[in-house]
Amino acid sequence: MNKNILLALCGLLAVLAISTNSFASSEGALMHANVNVRDTAASQRGARLFVNYCLSCHAASYMRYNRLAEDLGLGEDLVMENLxxxxxxxxxxxxxxMRPADAVSWLGKEPPxxxxxxxxxxxxxxxxxxxxFYRDENGGWNNLxxxxxxxxxxxxxxxxxxxxxxxxxxxxxVIDRLELAQPGLQTPAEYEETVRDLVTxxxxxxxxxxxxxxxVGIWVMLFLALFALLAYALKAEYWRDVH
Ligand code: HEC
Structure with missing residues (x-):
């Protein structure tokens, strides 16, 4: 490859690295969710939370219930009964x-x-x-x-x-931190797990x-490792005659 093209590519990568970094810092300090999307049990619990607490206002209209049943390893009957x-x-x-117009008149905005x-x-x-989420001086909800x-x-x-x-x-x-003024049904650690399930x-x-x-990615990596071994063995075999 041409040296100039390589240089240009390096420059582009550096710019990208710097810009993503400054984007991250402008977001303020975020907590780490540590979700594992392959944890199907967490997704199942999250799906239940979602239909109980969110679906009354928010749609998830790119998802069908039968796909949910298949992906989360739930039978269609179980999904019909619970979700x-x-x-x-x-x-x-x-x-x-809820009708979008009602949402706007109740909440001031249509839930996305x-x-x-x-x-x-x-x-x-x-x-x-x-x-x-915290309760502000006016008794309303606000969020950091x-x-x-x-x-x-x-x-x-x-x-x-x-x-x-x-x-x-x-x-x-400025707000320094949030303090639990009135405990809920869950302990703070349990609530963090609940939120992790929902985010999963x-x-x-x-x-x-x-x-x-x-x-699939794991199998591809295994295949590549095996293929590299085979290729190496083949190379050794061919070169034995050349030496
Ligand atoms: C009472 C109706 C209502 C319920 C129930 C509700 N939301 Fe919302 N939600 C809203 C509204 C309205 C907004 C728009 C807020 C704004 O833009 O000011 C919103 C915004 C959001 C956003 C921010 C979207 C964005 O990118 O701007 C997320 C994420 C969200 N909701 C997730 C949830 C989840 C998850 C649940 C269930 C645990 C839930 N909501 C339950 C009304 C609701």
Missing amino acids: VFADAKIGDTMEVA NLSLVARSRGADWLYTYFLT AFPNASMPHVLWQLQGIQQPIYATHDGQQ FLEYLGEPAEVKRKN
């Missing part, structure tokens, strides 16, 4: 019952389709979002990852109620083929 409410059928997409939210926001952002979001803290009964503790930085009042499901939702892709 499908209202009059949806097993081949339907995950739609929301969550099919691809893990792709646009990332797992760490989602994890941080669900851990940093998404200030002034028009979504209420729908999991507050599980987490409890957090309140902000302020500190002064350069003469300005959202991650799966964002790329349903990811689980399969990763499983």
Whole structure:
């Protein structure tokens, strides 16, 4: 390859590395979700949380219930019994019952389709979002990852109620940390696991083929390793006669 082209490629990579870095720092400190999308049990628990707590407002309209049944290793009967409410059928997409116009008049904003939210926001952002809801001075919900979001803290009964503790930085009042003012049904550690399950499901939702892709990837790597051994053995065989 031409030297100049190589140089240009290196330059491009360096620019990309720097720009992704500065993007990460402008996002503020995110917590680490540590989700494993191949953990099907976590996705199953997350799917249940999703239909119970989110589907009333948010659709996931790129996902069909029967695909969910197949990917998460659940029978179609189990999915119909546990995950499908209202009059949806097993081949339907995950739609929301609320009319968009009603959502806007109740919440001020239409809740977005969550099919691809893990792709646009990332797992760490989602994890941080669900851990940093707090009740502000006016008695309303607010969020550190998404200030002034028009979504209420729908999991507050599980987490409890957090309140902000302020500190002064350069003469300005800023939120230093959140403190659990009223405990919920779960301990903080249990709630973190709940959020991890939910984010695992959202991650799966964002790329349903990811689980399969990763499983296939392992076999491809094994094949390549085996092939390299074979190729080496063949090379040794040919060169024996040349020497
Ligand atoms: C009462 C209705 C309601 C429920 C229930 C609800 N949400 Fe929301 N959600 C909203 C609204 C409205 C917004 C838009 C917020 C905004 O843009 O200010 C939103 C925004 C979001 C966002 C940010 C999307 C983005 O990229 O901007 C995520 C992620 C989200 N919701 C996830 C969830 C999950 C997961 C659940 C279930 C645990 C859930 N929501 C339950 C109403 C709801």
